[in-house]
Amino acid sequence: MQKIAVLGAGYMGSAITFPLTDNGAKVNLWGTRLDDKLIESSKKGVHPKLKKPLNPGVSCFYSVDLKQAIKDTDTIFIGVASEGFVDIFELLIDNIEPDRDYMFLKLTKGLVEYGGRIMRASEAAKLIYYKKFPEREKSQDASHIFRITSIGGPVRALELANRTLSASVYGIQDGQIKKLLKRFSTDYYRIFPVNDYTGVEICSTFKNIYSIAAGICDGLFKKNLSGLYYNAVSFLFNQAVLEIKYIVKITGGNPKTAFSLAGMGDLHVTSVAGRNRRYGELVGSGVEPGAAFKQMFDEGEYGEGYIALKLALPWLSNFGVEIAVELPLLNLLCNVVLRGFDPDAELKAFALNFGI
Amino acid sequence: MQKIAVLGAGYMGSAITFPLTDNGAKVNLWGTRLDDKLIESSKKGVHPKLKKPLNPGVSCFYSVDLKQAIKDTDTIFIGVASEGFVDIFELLIDNIEPDRDYMFLKLTKGLVEYGGRIMRASEAAKLIYYKKFPEREKSQDASHIFRITSIGGPVRALELANRTLSASVYGIQDGQIKKLLKRFSTDYYRIFPVNDYTGVEICSTFKNIYSIAAGICDGLFKKNLSGLYYNAVSFLFNQAVLEIKYIVKITGGNPKTAFSLAGMGDLHVTSVAGRNRRYGELVGSGVEPGAAFKQMFDEGEYGEGYIALKLALPWLSNFGVEIAVELPLLNLLCNVVLRGFDPDAELKAFALNFGI
Numbered sequence: 001m002q003k004i005a006v007l008g009a010g011y012m013g014s015a016i017t018f019p020l021t022d023n024g025a026k027v028n029l030w031g032t033r034l035d036d037k038l039i040e041s042s043k044k045g046v047h048p049k050l051k052k053p054l055n056p057g058v059s060c061f062y063s064v065d066l067k068q069a070i071k072d073t074d075t076i077f078i079g080v081a082s083e084g085f086v087d088i089f090e091l092l093i094d095n096i097e098p099d100r101d102y103m104f105l106k107l108t109k110g111l112v113e114y115g116g117r118i119m120r121a122s123e124a125a126k127l128i129y130y131k132k133f134p135e136r137e138k139s140q141d142a143s144h145i146f147r148i149t150s151i152g153g154p155v156r157a158l159e160l161a162n163r164t165l166s167a168s169v170y171g172i173q174d175g176q177i178k179k180l181l182k183r184f185s186t187d188y189y190r191i192f193p194v195n196d197y198t199g200v201e202i203c204s205t206f207k208n209i210y211s212i213a214a215g216i217c218d219g220l221f222k223k224n225l226s227g228l229y230y231n232a233v234s235f236l237f238n239q240a241v242l243e244i245k246y247i248v249k250i251t252g253g254n255p256k257t258a259f260s261l262a263g264m265g266d267l268h269v270t271s272v273a274g275r276n277r278r279y280g281e282l283v284g285s286g287v288e289p290g291a292a293f294k295q296m297f298d299e300g301e302y303g304e305g306y307i308a309l310k311l312a313l314p315w316l317s318n319f320g321v322e323i324a325v326e327l328p329l330l331n332l333l334c335n336v337v338l339r340g341f342d343p344d345a346e347l348k349a350f351a352l353n354f355g356i
Numbered sequence: 357m358q359k360i361a362v363l364g365a366g367y368m369g370s371a372i373t374f375p376l377t378d379n380g381a382k383v384n385l386w387g388t389r390l391d392d393k394l395i396e397s398s399k400k401g402v403h404p405k406l407k408k409p410l411n412p413g414v415s416c417f418y419s420v421d422l423k424q425a426i427k428d429t430d431t432i433f434i435g436v437a438s439e440g441f442v443d444i445f446e447l448l449i450d451n452i453e454p455d456r457d458y459m460f461l462k463l464t465k466g467l468v469e470y471g472g473r474i475m476r477a478s479e480a481a482k483l484i485y486y487k488k489f490p491e492r493e494k495s496q497d498a499s500h501i502f503r504i505t506s507i508g509g510p511v512r513a514l515e516l517a518n519r520t521l522s523a524s525v526y527g528i529q530d531g532q533i534k535k536l537l538k539r540f541s542t543d544y545y546r547i548f549p550v551n552d553y554t555g556v557e558i559c560s561t562f563k564n565i566y567s568i569a570a571g572i573c574d575g576l577f578k579k580n581l582s583g584l585y586y587n588a589v590s591f592l593f594n595q596a597v598l599e600i601k602y603i604v605k606i607t608g609g610n611p612k613t614a615f616s617l618a619g620m621g622d623l624h625v626t627s628v629a630g631r632n633r634r635y636g637e638l639v640g641s642g643v644e645p646g647a648a649f650k651q652m653f654d655e656g657e658y659g660e661g662y663i664a665l666k667l668a669l670p671w672l673s674n675f676g677v678e679i680a681v682e683l684p685l686l687n688l689l690c691n692v693v694l695r696g697f698d699p700d701a702e703l704k705a706f707a708l709n710f711g712i
Contacts, residue, residue: 154590164577165707166587190591190707221520230625231522234510235546238621245615259601259615265594268624269586351521351546 002183003028003073007066007088009035011157012107013079014047014054018161019189020077021057029054030061030069032080032088039063049300050161067095074100077151081302082110085121086128093132101143103177105170107151109204110304111311118315120201122148147173150201152262153192154269163188169262171200194260199253203263206247207270208305209312210240212280212333214271216343219284233271235351239329240267246326250319279303289337309337328354358539359384359429363422363444365391367513368463369435370403370410374517375545376433377413385410386417386425388436388444395419405656406517423451430456433507437658438466441477442484449488457499459533461526463507465560466660467667474671476557478504503529506557508618509548510625519544525618527556550616555609559619562603563626564661565668566596568636568689570627572699575640589627591707595685596623602682606675635659645693665693684710 002025006013009031017027031039039060041048054060061069070076070092080088085108096102106122114124129146130137136144150171160166167190170181178193185191194200213236221229244267245258257263271277275296282292293306313334316323324331332350335341358381362369365387373383387395395416397404410416417425426432426448436444441464452458462478470480485502486493492500509524516522523546526537534549541547550556569592577585600623601614613619627633631652638648649662669690672679680687688706691697 154587154594156584156587159584159587162581162584164581164585164587165591165703167591167707187704187708225518225520227629228512228515228518229520230629231510231512231515231520234621234625234628235521235523235617237624238510238615238617241620242615259594259598261591261594264597264620265590268593269590272590272628273583273586347521348543351523352543 002026002075004075004077005030005070005073006077006079007069007092008032008079008081008084008107009038009042009047009060010079010081011049012155013077014038014042014050015155015157015161016077016079016107017054017058018163019186020184021055022163022186023183025057025183027055027058028061028069028073029058030066031063032084033063034084036062050158052161066091070095074102075105076102077105077107079107082108082112082121082304083307085110085112086114086124089125089128093128098133103147103149103180105149105151106201109152109201109208110308111205111315113311118311118318120198120205122150122197122201147177148197149173149177150197150204152200152204152260152266154261154265156269156273160189166190167192167261167265169194169200169260169265171195171197171257171262173197192261194257194262196254196257198251199248199255199257200260200262202248202251202253203244203257203260204266205308206244206312207240207263207267208274208276209309209333210244210267210305210329211270211274211276212283212305212309212337213237213240213329215277215280215282216284216336216347218277218281219286220344220347222281223285232347232351236329237267237271239354243327243329247316247321250321251316275301275303276305279306283337284343289340306337309333313338358382358431360431360433361386361426361429362433362435363425363448364388364435364437364463365394365398365403365416366435366437367405368511369433370394370398370406371511371513371517372433372435372463373410373414374519375542376540377411378519378542379539381413381539383411383414384417384425384429385414386422387419388440389419390440392418406514408517422447426451430458431461432458433461433463435463438464438468438477438660439663441466441468442470442480445481445484449484454489458503459536460504461507462504462557465508465557465564466664467561467671469667474667474674476554476561478506478553478557503533504553505529505533506553506560508556508560508616508622510617510621512625512629516545522546523548523617523621525550525556525616525621527551527553527613527618529553548617550613550618552610552613554607555604555611555613556616556618558604558607558609559600559613559616560622561664562600562668563596563619563623564630564632565665565689566600566623566661566685567626567630567632568639568661568665568693569593569596569685571633571636571638572640572692572703574633574637575642576700576703578637579641588703588707592685593623593627595710596627599683599685603672603677606677607672631657631659632661635662639693640699645696662693665689669694
């Protein structure tokens with residue numbers, strides 16, 4: 001029986017243990033320092049976020065027990081929040097067994113800061129890996145190559161944990177990994193491989209950002225227009241997908257990936273029901289953007305799109321993107337979320353001017 | 357002051373009168389025989405579907421007064437249901453002034469039957485026009501050319517009539533028409549021209565069909581999963597857009613149009629809030645597909661996607677499409693809606709098998 005480690009015991013890390021164990025694997029679920037209470041409760045019987053017990057095949061590990069959690073496995077899912085990704089990945093690489101051939105699967109979505117630069121999380125992971133094992137960077141030994149898979153797609157954790165039909169995209173580096181994916185899939189968890197781990201990662205980052213736009217519409221209109229403002233939501237949704245496609249193209253992914261489950265599909269679910277939509281709703285209804293993030297954080301919810309948006313600006317400027325000209329909807333989000341401009345006025349200005 | 361005629365006094369025909377008159381035009385709104393009650397009520401003060409009075413710039417005409425309704429105008433919007441399109445268009449062409457240079461703008465969505473064949477509504481319109489004026493088909497006189505624009509995009513009539521921000525795509529035949537479009541747009545109704553009236557028309561037809569899929573999920577899951585089934589909805593949404601792109605490509609449009617407001621954008625709003633979603637919900641919850649259509653019809657609602665799906669099968673087979681192989685989600689819809697197969701079993705079979 002194979003053993004799989006999952007790092008991060010929040011929503012997604014815990015939810016992925018369901019298809020993995022339903023599929024016959026033993027899973028070690030490790031929590032970060034911030035997750036110790038989740039681990040404690042899960043050990044006693046119920047995961048507090050998923051509001052149900054984990055499968056019997058799951059063993060839970062506290063933050064101090066990382067080495068034990070990854071013992072005897074070469075398959076490691078990473079589902080920590082993007083802000084913790086670099087620290088956790090460094091810790092992980094310090095604790096892996098040097099002679100094993102690892103496959104890392106990244107559930108984390110978002111950009112990270114590493115060595116003073118903003119980059120995709122998988123880029124940071126690669127740098128961290130080869131910093132630890134510099135001799136492997138030019139090694140001919142296939143087992144020494146750094147291998148990471150980016151996971152994307154419209155998969156809300158609560159639904160996955162509920163075994164409701166979900167489909168995911170695994171952005172892989174080469175075709176070899178494809179056959180491994182059936183070890184993770186079940187009759188309720190479909191996996192589609194796509195040879196574009198960069199594109200999947202970029203889509204996952206930006207769908208969190210753009211779903212704030214749907215939330216802003218909710219915040220602006222829900223109270224007075226009771227359901228009669230979906231034309232605007234769909235207009236913004238459409239524009240968001242096209243802007244994600246543009247970003248993927250400029251930043252090194254395959255633009256087609258924006259129209260896959262990682263982009264269009266995930267933006268769809270996140271705009272209807274995600275935490276970033278909720279964050280946008282707070283902002284749209286007049287809560288100051290920083291205060292909205294803090295309000296959610298205090299309730300145990302993490303508006304990741306807000307953090308991602310802050311990092312996206314300098315990151316995109318590295319690629320020479322002029323946001324105000326090339327990405328009008330992202331520009332609206334910057335104006336509203338980072339510069340505190342009035343959402344209603346910004347939405348009107350966007351709708352009337354762009355593309356003319 | 358320009359004068360515009362709008363044929364069809366249902367949701368969309370009546371709603372489009374708001375931006376047109378807000379923009380300064382005089383509008384003659386003509387109702388079909390089925391619309392006579394709507395016209396009567398609108399004349400008295402309130403449009404029964406929009407639940408509000410029309411603008412003062414709108415004059416209402418009963419079905420017997422077509423000639424009068426189109427007098428002194430060369431701009432005619434057609435917003436009748438697809439089933440009535442051919443008859444109304446024949447009637448229209450019999451009543452136009454031979455020496456005028458008309459522009460027809462088609463709000464009608466769906467395929468039609470004409471002369472024993474199934475075709476796009478604009479194809480039928482063109483045949484009808486040149487049947488009446490055969491000498492014009494090869495005329496060098498620009499004013500004799502048959503000109504039609506296909507309107508698409510995520511525009512729910514109630515929201516447009518409410519002057520809530522909406523964006524529409526006008527699929528045009530040549531760039532010339534572009535400058536006319538600002539005569540129809542307002543600060544709440546943005547128009548984007550696209551040089552692909554064929555693609556816009558195909559998208560509009562198939563978004564009605566594919567939005568049934570979202571409804572089927574609602575019918576299957578809403579009761580027991582209270583909001584925890586959006587992963588599946590987004591999975592189907594994503595697949596629907598990709599299949600629409602495939603269909604547009606095969607049937608002569610520009611595949612990019614599927615990712616415009618006419619395809620992705622309109623499918624988005626229709627899947628959340630449209631009549632075809634509601635039709636799908638009835639079917640997903642166990643109502644026999646024909647009875648579901650009738651139930652809605654008796655309530656004054658028209659599940660156009662059901663009619664469009666029936667016509668889509670023979671139409672697609674004209675292009676050599678093998679639905680079961682090339683369009684797995686459309687195949688699911690055929691199985692459930694036209695063949696009465698169990699929606700739950702079909703959804704599972706689709707999710708597990710396709711793409712493998």
